[in-house]
Every structure is written in structure tokens, then in C-alpha cells.
Amino acid sequence: MVTMLKQALFRVFRKLETKHHELNYLFWECTTRCNLNCRHCGSDCSKDSFYKDMPLDDFLKALDTIESPSEHFTVVLTGGEPLLRKDIELCGREIRKRGMRWSMVSNGYLYNNEKHISLLNAGLGALTISIDGLESSHNWLRNNDKSFERVDIAIGLAASSSRLNFDVVTCVNKRNFQELEEIRTYLIQKGVKAWRLFTIVPIGRAKEDDEMFLTDHQFRELMDFISESRTRKDIDVKFSCEGFVGEYESKVRDSNFFCRAGINIGSILIDGSISACPNIDRTFSQGNIYKDNFFSVWQTKYELFRDRSWTKTGKCTECKDYKNCQGNGFHYWHGEKKNVLVCHNERLKKTTNC
Amino acid sequence: MKRDWKRKIIGGLCLTSVAFVFQACYGTPQDFGNDLLVEGLVKSKKTGLPIKGIKVSVDERVQYANTDENGKFSLYIDKLQHANIKFKDVDSTQNIWFSNKDTLITINESVLTSKQPKVYLNIELENK
Numbered sequence: 001m002v003t004m005l006k007q008a009l010f011r012v013f014r015k016l017e018t019k020h021h022e023l024n025y026l027f028w029e030c031t032t033r034c035n036l037n038c039r040h041c042g043s044d045c046s047k048d049s050f051y052k053d054m055p056l057d058d059f060l061k062a063l064d065t066i067e068s069p070s071e072h073f074t075v076v077l078t079g080g081e082p083l084l085r086k087d088i089e090l091c092g093r094e095i096r097k098r099g100m101r102w103s104m105v106s107n108g109y110l111y112n113n114e115k116h117i118s119l120l121n122a123g124l125g126a127l128t129i130s131i132d133g134l135e136s137s138h139n140w141l142r143n144n145d146k147s148f149e150r151v152d153i154a155i156g157l158a159a160s161s162s163r164l165n166f167d168v169v170t171c172v173n174k175r176n177f178q179e180l181e182e183i184r185t186y187l188i189q190k191g192v193k194a195w196r197l198f199t200i201v202p203i204g205r206a207k208e209d210d211e212m213f214l215t216d217h218q219f220r221e222l223m224d225f226i227s228e229s230r231t232r233k234d235i236d237v238k239f240s241c242e243g244f245v246g247e248y249e250s251k252v253r254d255s256n257f258f259c260r261a262g263i264n265i266g267s268i269l270i271d272g273s274i275s276a277c278p279n280i281d282r283t284f285s286q287g288n289i290y291k292d293n294f295f296s297v298w299q300t301k302y303e304l305f306r307d308r309s310w311t312k313t314g315k316c317t318e319c320k321d322y323k324n325c326q327g328n329g330f331h332y333w334h335g336e337k338k339n340v341l342v343c344h345n346e347r348l349k350k351t352t353n354c
Numbered sequence: 355m356k357r358d359w360k361r362k363i364i365g366g367l368c369l370t371s372v373a374f375v376f377q378a379c380y381g382t383p384q385d386f387g388n389d390l391l392v393e394g395l396v397k398s399k400k401t402g403l404p405i406k407g408i409k410v411s412v413d414e415r416v417q418y419a420n421t422d423e424n425g426k427f428s429l430y431i432d433k434l435q436h437a438n439i440k441f442k443d444v445d446s447t448q449n450i451w452f453s454n455k456d457t458l459i460t461i462n463e464s465v466l467t468s469k470q471p472k473v474y475l476n477i478e479l480e481n482k
Contacts, residue, residue: 025378071469076381096391096430099470103382113416121419121429125385160416163388163432194383240379255376265378277378329379 003250007324010256018263018306023298024070025260027267028059029278030091031080035109037143040132040171040206049080051270056091062268062294063098074126075102078278080270083110092122101125103165108154109147116157126165127158128196133176134183140175152190159191167194169240174211177218180225187235194236197226201242201279201331202341216347223348227251243332243344244325261330262286262305266298274298276305279331305330314339321345387469389430390461394475396425396441398452405452405479407445413438420444433471436460441477452479 032049034041063075075095082088082104095102103126104119111129119127132141135148142148158166168187170176176183180197187195199219200212214222223245229237230251239245239252241259249256261276269275273285274297284304287297304310311327316339319325325345327333332341377383396408404425411418412431419429431437437459443452455477465471 025376025381025384027378027381072384072386074382074385076378078380093428096470101385101387103385105380105382117417120417123389123391123430125387125389126382128382165383165385165388167383198379241376242379258376260376260378264376265381277380279380331379 007256010258011323014258017258017260021263021298021302021306022070023066023264023266023295024073025076025265026063026074027076027078027265027276027278028054029079029267029269030054030059030077030082030088031085032270033084034079034081034107035084036081036107036147038107038205039141039143039209040173040200040212041204049270053085054268054270054272056087056094058272058289059091059268060094060098062289063095063100065293065295066298067295069098069100073100075100077102077104079105081107081109083115089118089122092119092124096123103127105130106154107142107147108151109144111150111154111157113157116161120161120164124164128167128169129154129158130169130171131155131183131187132171132173134179134186137175137179141171141173155187155190155192159193166192167196167236168192169196169198171198171200172214172222173200174214174218177214177222180222184229184235184237192235194238196238196240197222198240198242199342199344203279203334216350219344219347220351223248223252241329243328243342244321246321246345246348248348249324257325259326259329262302268294276302277331281331281334281337284330284333310337311340313337315343315346316340319343319345388433389471390433390466391428391430391470391472392437392439392459392475393428393472394426394477396421396427396477396479398450399478399480405443407443408452408479409440409442409444411440411442413440433466434461435463435466439475441479443479443482451482453482455479 031053032051083106092102105128108129131151132138138148139145158164199214200206206212226237226239244257265276267275267278268289272288272290274287274294275285286301308326312322316322316327328340328343334341396405398405406421406423408421409418410427419427421427439457439459441455
């Protein structure tokens with residue numbers, strides 16, 4: 001009864017948030033170059049990107065269209081690998097000059113002591129570094145023998161900063177699934193305070209590789225692992241906001257599932273496209289900074305993000321949990337968009353009686 | 355304004371302390387602004403000219419920055435009420451040799467609680 005009441009209240013809250021659609025989280029896909037060639041890459045990034053890095057001035061012109069940025073407005077630099085940009089500190093400083101904050105998602109390969117200091121000097125406030133297993137499984141997924149060695153240094157440096165809001169993310173797959181407890185211990189020893197776990201989306205390079213994807217039973221075990229870990233309180237473990245997980249909703253995250261793509265989260269992609277999270281199908285693009293006023297697009301478009309009734313199709317049509325889920329994470333709608341790519345809730349229900 | 359209160363009340367009733375603090379699934383945590391911008395200019399007390407290559411650091415922390423050719427420096431540090439900013443000549447063999455200097459700064463509460471807290475320092479170094 002209490003759970004149902006909470007869910008109902010949360011739906012009201014979600015509706016208000018959607019109506020208000022305050023932009024407070026803006027991804028900037030500042031490069032699609034990457035120094036790694038990960039097996040699970042959803043954007044098929046490579047060393048030689050088709051696109052040139054977006055010039056800083058082009059991005060700033062779009063940023064300057066935002067009227068009265070919200071209190072915690074953050075620009076999240078992503079890629080590709082943002083550290084491949086030689087002007088990354090300048091990018092950060094220019095964002096800060098505008099009274100905004102910035103953060104970065106990195107594979108950690110180039111994050112050494114010198115870079116740590118220069119990024120802090122430039123006002124970096126939050127950072128996410130990905131690690132996908134212990135040495136062997138991480139290097140396998142990253143397709144690079146030195147990747148673990150380098151990310152180990154990066155994690156140590158980032159965790160040593162008292163002011164960075166820092167977390168580590170792990171894409172859980174068949175290879176690292178059995179290592180989760182050891183990874184957890186490793187992160188605690190490194191001084192990491194927060195750890196987020198994902199599963200891999202069947203897009204990009206990953207979609208043809210069965211080793212990337214957990215079985216339904218393993219997925220339930222993952223939920224149990226996160227749920228149990230959260231009771232231990234020595235590191236803040238959570239499942240990412242990638243999807244609705246039914247019976248585990250209150251056990252694996254701080255808050256109910258709420259895909260905020262296009263509601264609070266926007267993006268400027270490498271070709272100037274205006275969208276939400278960078279892993280969302282690019283056909284959902286709402287405009288382009290080279291033709292449109294960014295903030296005007298944010299204020300007046302994004303209909304498909306803010307009214308998700310169109311997702312009540314395919315397996316979502318008859319789902320009893322639809323009102324709480326609303327079609328799962330937006331990034332699970334690709335191609336013809338006739339059916340959601342993955343339904344976490346369905347995976348869990350399949351294993352309920354086992 | 356009224357709408358904002360409504361959001362906050364409903365968010366609070368959901369008992370989700372994180373209702374307004376979130377992170378995109380492939381993004382970073384949010385930055386809560388735990389830093390303070392320290393900028394300034396380092397000049398020679400004798401000539402009044404800017405000094406390049408002075409290392410500026412804070413307490414015993416790892417962060418530091420060097421003054422540029424205009425004697426300017428800029429770095430975001432931890433938001434502290436008191437900080438000891440250290441100035442050290444690290445390229446003494448290339449230029450005139452200047453004495454080191456420590457400057458204890460105290461940040462007003464009003465500065466610390468502002469949206470973008472910052473302090474500006476004018477520093478003069480004596481010849482060694």
C-alpha cells in the first residue's frame with residue numbers, strides 16, 4: 001500500500017518535472033575520436049573519427065543561448081574520449097566563466113597526475129571513469145593490454161580529490177559477472193565512494209557479441225548483488241538509471257526510475273545535432289546548433305521525449321507497469337521504434353519462480 | 355515560483371532526497387560546487403613588472419599553477435574558509451631570483467556562499 005502510494009506520488013512528480021522541463025544537464029559530445037577500441041562501444045568510436053572535434057566557439061555560441069541557467073546546471077563533456085582534446089581545460093574554463101559547471105566522462109587512459117591537476121585547476125567538478133573488470137577482463141573489453149594499468153592510476157588520483165564528485169561505472173557482461181565482489185573490494189581499497197553498474201545496450205559494436213549480454217538469471221543475480229551491496233554501506237553501489245526494474249526499484253537505486261532524457265537532459269552532438277543522451281538513436285534529433293537557436297529548440301520541441309505515449313506499442317502495449325516505466329530508457333528505442341529493445345522488468349519476471 | 359514550490363513539496367513527499375539531484379545513465383554525478391576560484395597577479399616589488407614562472411600552490415595540496423608571461427594565475431581550489439597560498443620562484447636561473455611568499459587568506463562567508471565564489475590576489479615578491 002505504501003509502495004503504491006509512493007509510486008503514485010512519484011508519477012505526479014514526474015509529470016510536474018516533465019511539464020517544467022528545466023534543462024540542468026547538458027551533454028557535449030566534444031569529440032568522437034577515441035584512443036581505445038572497446039568491444040562494447042555503442043557509438044562505434046575509433047581513433048580516426050569521421051567527424052572533426054567540434055570547435056569550442058561553436059559550442060559556446062549554443063551555450064550562450066541559454067537564458068538563466070538552473071542552479072546546478074552542468075555541462076558533461078563526453079565522446080569519444082574527451083581527454084584527446086588538447087583544449088579540454090580551456091573548454092572547462094570557458095564554461096565556468098559563464099557561471100556554469102562542468103564534468104567529464106573518461107576511460108581514464110590519459111588521466112595522469114599532470115592532467116588531474118590541470119583539470120582541477122580548470123574547475124572540473126565531477127568525473128566518471130569506467131572500469132569493466134579486473135585486469136584481464138577489463139583489458140579484454142577495452143581491447144588494450146595497458147588499459148587496466150592506466151585506469152588504476154586514474155581512479156587513484158580521482159578518488160584522492162576531496163572536491164571532485166567522482167564515481168566509477170562498470171558495464172556488466174558475462175566475463176566480469178563473476179568478479180563483481182572482487183571489483184567492489186578493489187574499488188573500496190582505492191578509496192572510491194560511488195560505483196554504478198550498467199548492462200550493455202545491444203547497439204554499435206556490441207550487438208553481435210553474445211559475451212556482452214547477461215542471461216536473464218544473471219541479470220536477476222546482478223540486482224540481488226546490488227541490493228545486498230547497498231546494505232553494507234561501505235561504498236554507494238547502484239544500478240544506473242538505464243531501465244525500470246519492477247520489484248527491485250526501491251532496492252537498487254536512490255530514487256524511482258525516471259528517464260529524464262529531453263526533460264532535464266539535453267545534448268549537443270558532434271555534428272551539431274540537438275538531442276538528449278548521446279546514446280539515443282540519432283533520428284530523435286530535435287534540431288542543429290548550426291541552423292537553430294539551441295535554447296529555443298529546448299523550450300519548444302522535444303515532444304516525443306515529453307509525451308511518451310507513443311512508446312505504448314509492441315511489448316509495452318499490454319504491460320501493467322507501463323505507468324511507472326513509460327517505455328523504459330529512451331535509448332532502448334531504435335530503428336523503426338516499434339518495440340523496446342530491452343525490457344528489464346520482463347527479464348526479471350521471467351525468472352521470478354526459479 | 356509557485357510551480358517550483360509545488361515541485362519541491364511533491365518531490366519531498368516522494369521521500370526521494372535525490373529527486374532533484376540525478377545523473378544521466380551515461381553521464382557523471384552532478385557537481386555541487388565545492389570549489390573556489392583563486393586568481394591573481396604576481397609582480398616584482400622593486401620594478402612593478404609582472405613575473406612569469408612563479409609556482410602558486412595551496413597548503414600542502416597537489417594542485418599548483420604557474421604564473422603566465424603577464425604574471426597572472428588562475429586555479430579552482432577546494433572551498434575553504436582559510437587557505438595558505440604559496441608563491442615560489444621555480445625558474446630562478448632563467449630570470450631574476452625572487453623570494454618565496456606565503457599568504458594566508460580568509461574567505462568571507464558571503465563569498466563562500468555565492469554562486470561562483472572567487473578571490474583575487476595582488477602579490478608582490480621581493481628580489482632575493
